[in-house]
Amino acid sequence: xxxxxxxxxxxxxxxxxxxxxxxxxxxxxxxxxxxxxxxxxxxxxxxxxxxxxxxxxxxxxxxxxxxxxxxxxxxxxxxxxxxxxxxxxxxxx
Numbered sequence: 268x269x270x271x272x273x274x275x276x277x278x279x280x281x282x283x284x285x286x287x288x289x290x291x292x293x294x295x296x297x298x299x300x301x302x303x304x305x306x307x308x309x310x311x312x313x314x315x316x317x318x319x320x321x322x323x324x325x326x327x328x329x330x331x332x333x334x335x336x337x338x339x340x341x342x343x344x345x346x347x348x349x350x351x352x353x354x355x356x357x358x359x360x
Contacts, residue, residue: 268360269356269357269360273353273356276349276352276353276356277349277353280345280346280348280349283315283345284342284345284346286311286314286315287315287318287319287338287341287342287345289311290308290315290319291338293307293308293311294308315341318341318344318345319337319341320337322336322337322338322340322341322344323335323337325337325340326340
């Protein structure tokens with residue numbers, strides 16, 4: 268049971284990181300809503316926005332200028348939360 272839960276957390280975080288990476292890459296290619304990739308990009312944005320929005324506010328506070336580092340911060344956030352949750356699960360179980 269312990270390993271199943273730890274693997275589930277790991278897979279969930281891997282999927283989030285993959286979606287964040289897809290969001291970053293697709294943002295370079297989707298130029299308008301008439302592009303074929305726009306619907307996929309919109310779905311990925313809707314899934315990842317709850318993670319990226321607080322990171323965007325942090326990025327605005329750090330005054331990064333024209334450079335949007337919110338997805339970059341979200342990568343770190345997901346990685347840190349993953350390690351914390353897995354460590355807690357190992358200690359508790």
